[in-house]
Amino acid sequence: MSAKPDRLALVGYGRMGRLLEQLAPSHGFEVALRLDEFNNPDGEGLTAENFAGIDVAVDFSIPEVVADNAVRLAEFRVPLAIGTTGWLDQLERVREAVARHDSALVYGANFSIGVNAFYRVVEAASKALAAQEEYDAFMYEAHHKYKKDAPSGTALRLLDAMRDAGYSRPVDVATQRSGQFPGIHEIGFDSEADTIRVSHSARNRLGFAHGALKAARWIMGNKGVHEFSKIWDRLG
Numbered sequence: 499m500s501a502k503p504d505r506l507a508l509v510g511y512g513r514m515g516r517l518l519e520q521l522a523p524s525h526g527f528e529v530a531l532r533l534d535e536f537n538n539p540d541g542e543g544l545t546a547e548n549f550a551g552i553d554v555a556v557d558f559s560i561p562e563v564v565a566d567n568a569v570r571l572a573e574f575r576v577p578l579a580i581g582t583t584g585w586l587d588q589l590e591r592v593r594e595a596v597a598r599h600d601s602a603l604v605y606g607a608n609f610s611i612g613v614n615a616f617y618r619v620v621e622a623a624s625k626a627l628a629a630q631e632e633y634d635a636f637m638y639e640a641h642h643k644y645k646k647d648a649p650s651g652t653a654l655r656l657l658d659a660m661r662d663a664g665y666s667r668p669v670d671v672a673t674q675r676s677g678q679f680p681g682i683h684e685i686g687f688d689s690e691a692d693t694i695r696v697s698h699s700a701r702n703r704l705g706f707a708h709g710a711l712k713a714a715r716w717i718m719g720n721k722g723v724h725e726f727s728k729i730w731d732r733l734g
C-alpha cells in the first residue's frame with residue numbers, strides 16, 4: 499500500500515456508501531468524491547471533470563442506475579467495483595463498454611468472504627445430492643425491509659452455484675423483507691429420511707464493506723470484467 503492514500507469515488511451514498519467512507523482510511527483510501535441521488539440524477543455527476551484524479555470507484559447505488567454508471571466510468575477508464583445487485587440483465591452492455599475502453603470492473607452480489615466460502619459449501623452439497631433423486635432442494639433468504647430486489651443477488655448466485663455443481667432439479671425459493679436483517683441465506687435438501695440445512699447469516703455490514711474495499715484495491719491492478727466469487731481468494 500502506498501504512503502499517499504488512493505483517491506476513491508463512492509457512487510451511491512446510502513448504508514453501504516457511508517460505511518465504506520468510515521473504513522476507507524484503513525484500506526489506504528481517501529474518499530475524494532461522493533455521488534448520490536441528489537448530485538447524480540440521470541448520471542449528471544459522472545463527468546470527466548469530477549473523475550479526474552480518481553484512482554478507483556465503488557458503486558453501492560440502486561439497480562436502475564448502476565449499468566449506466568458503469569458504462570460512463572468505463573469511458574473514463576476508472577476501475578470500478580460494483581456491489582449493487584439486481585442489474586445483471588445489463589451485464590453484456592457493461593462488459594462491452596469495459597472491453598471497448600480497456601477498462602476494469604469487478605462485480606459481486608456479495609463481497610463478504612464468509613458468503614464466498616459458503617458458495618463452495620453449497621456447491622459441494624449440491625454435487626453430492628445431484629444424482630440423489632429423493633432429495634428436493636429449497637432456499638430461504640431474508641433481508642431488511644429497505645432492500646429493493648428479491649430474490650437477492652446472493653440467492654441468484656447460489657442458484658447458479660447449484661446448477662454449476664450439477665443439481666438440475668427445481669429449487670423452491672422463499673424470500674422475506676422485513677426488519678433490519680443484513681442478510682440470511684439458507685439452502686436445504688429434504689428427503690423422506692432426513693433434512694440437510696446449510697446457512698449463512700451476516701451479523702452486520704462490515705464483511706461486505708471490507709470485501710468491497712479489498713475488491714477496489716484489487717481491480718486497480720487488473721483489466722477486464724471479473725465476478726468477485728472467482729477472485730476473492732486471490733485478494734491480499
Ligand SMILES: NC(=O)c1ccc[n+]([C@@H]2O[C@H](COP(=O)([O-])OP(=O)(O)OC[C@H]3O[C@@H](n4cnc5c(N)ncnc54)[C@H](OP(=O)(O)O)[C@@H]3O)[C@@H](O)[C@H]2O)c1
Binds near residue numbers: 559584
Ligand atoms: N455486494 C455486496 O456485498 C452487497 C452488500 C450490501 C448491499 N448490497 C447491495 O448494494 C446496493 C446498495 O445497498 P445499500 O444498503 O447501501 O442501499 P441504500 O442505503 O438504499 O443506498 C443506495 C443509495 O444510492 C442512492 N442513489 C439513487 N440514485 C442514485 C444515483 N443516480 N447515483 C448515485 N446514487 C444513487 C440511493 O438514493 P435513494 O434512496 O434516494 O434512491 C441511496 O442513497 C443494493 O443493491 C444492495 O442489494 C450489496
